[in-house]
Amino acid sequence: MTGQHCWGYGDEDGPSEWHRYYPIAYGNRQSPIDIISSQAVYNASLNPLVVSYDHCTSINLSNNGxxxxxxxxxNDDKTVISGGPLDGSYRLKQFHFHWGTQQNSGxxxxxxxxxxxxxLHLVHWNAKAYSSFGEAASASDGLVVIGVFLETGGNxxxxxxLTDALYMVKFKGTRAQFDNFNPKCLLPSNLEYWTYPGSLTTPPLNESVTWIVLKEPIKVSDKQMGKFRNTLLFSGEEEDQRVHMVNNFRPPQPLNGRTVQASFKC
Incomplete structure (x- = not known):
């Protein structure tokens, strides 16, 4: 078992086992974390986050297992974020989700x-400093991920x-055309945030991410969350066992002395 095929979210290949193939799992700036709001340090010099998604070009929707x-x-700078804790602009590469089986986990x-x-994780890369997403993903200042919490409320x-299209990518390894989708609609109206230096939350767990976690969640319906839990599968179409895609999240990791900064006063 090598590379991307040796990990998952089950008992035998889940987050507690990732260190076997990715020793950096025990690194000093791993993600995610538990954000203790009273310990976050307000930084008045943090700028507002600027999101420029108006000319983005979505390509496809996929289930990567x-x-x-x-x-x-x-390939260009039409879809970028800037401001916040960032020195320059970062291009949007993809977004994906992590969720659980019930309301109080995921x-x-x-x-x-x-x-x-x-x-929700919106993944961006530093195209000014690096020539490709892959190169940026292994650099300490290569990636920026915006994290958005989803909580159940209204539709x-x-x-x-997106939830209406999930049936097209039910199985692992499937992909469907998905154009003209602007992810700005998935952001809350309030873009106040916490920020800290961290890592990818999935293997290879590179410590290359500046995290921007938005304080305000967006509200989604039980029916919409149900489509994630009931439509998507960890398994491929050719596999006999059909395993629902749920609990695809990594638990919080040690802070290891890092400071979480806040763009707002508590």
């Missing part, structure tokens, strides 16, 4: 020990097009 993902054309980051049913109109 670990999550459902929407990929974007990242997010990767937690806040004061509280978990949310789901967490989220912006999410409907």
């Amino acid at each position: 670990h999550s459902v993902m929407v990929e974007f054309d990242d 997010s990767e980051h937690t806040v004061d020990g509280k978990s949310f049913p789901c967490e 989220h109109p912006g999410l409907n097009r």
Whole structure:
């Protein structure tokens, strides 16, 4: 078992076993973390986060066996974020989700020990400093991920097009065209955030991510969350055993002396 094929979210290949193939799992800036709001340091010099997704080009929707993902054309600077804790702009590469089986578990980051049913990750890379996403993913300042919590409430109109399309990528390894989707509709109106230096939350667990975790969740319906839990499978179409894609999250990791900064006063 090598590379990307040796990990998952089961008892034998889940997060507690990842260190066997990825020793950096015990590194000093691993993600996710539990954000203790009272210990976050307000930094008045942090700028507002600027999201410029208006000209983004979504390409496809896919099931990679670990999550459902929407990929974007990242060949130019039309789709970028800037401001916040960032020195420059970072291009959007993809977004994906992590979720659980019930309302009180599923997010990767937690806040004061509280978990949310789901967490959205919008993954960006430093195209000014690096020539490819792969190169950026192994550099300490290569990636920026915006984390958005999903909590159950009313129906989220912006999410409907995605949840209605999940049946097309039910099985691991499937992909479907998914164009003209602007992920700005998945952001809350309030972009106040916590930020800290961290890592990818899936193997290879590179410590290359500046995390921007938004304080305000978006509200989605039980029906919408149900489509994630009941439609998608960890298994491929050719496999006899059909395993629902749930609990695809890594638990919080030690902070190891890192400072979590806040763009807002508690």
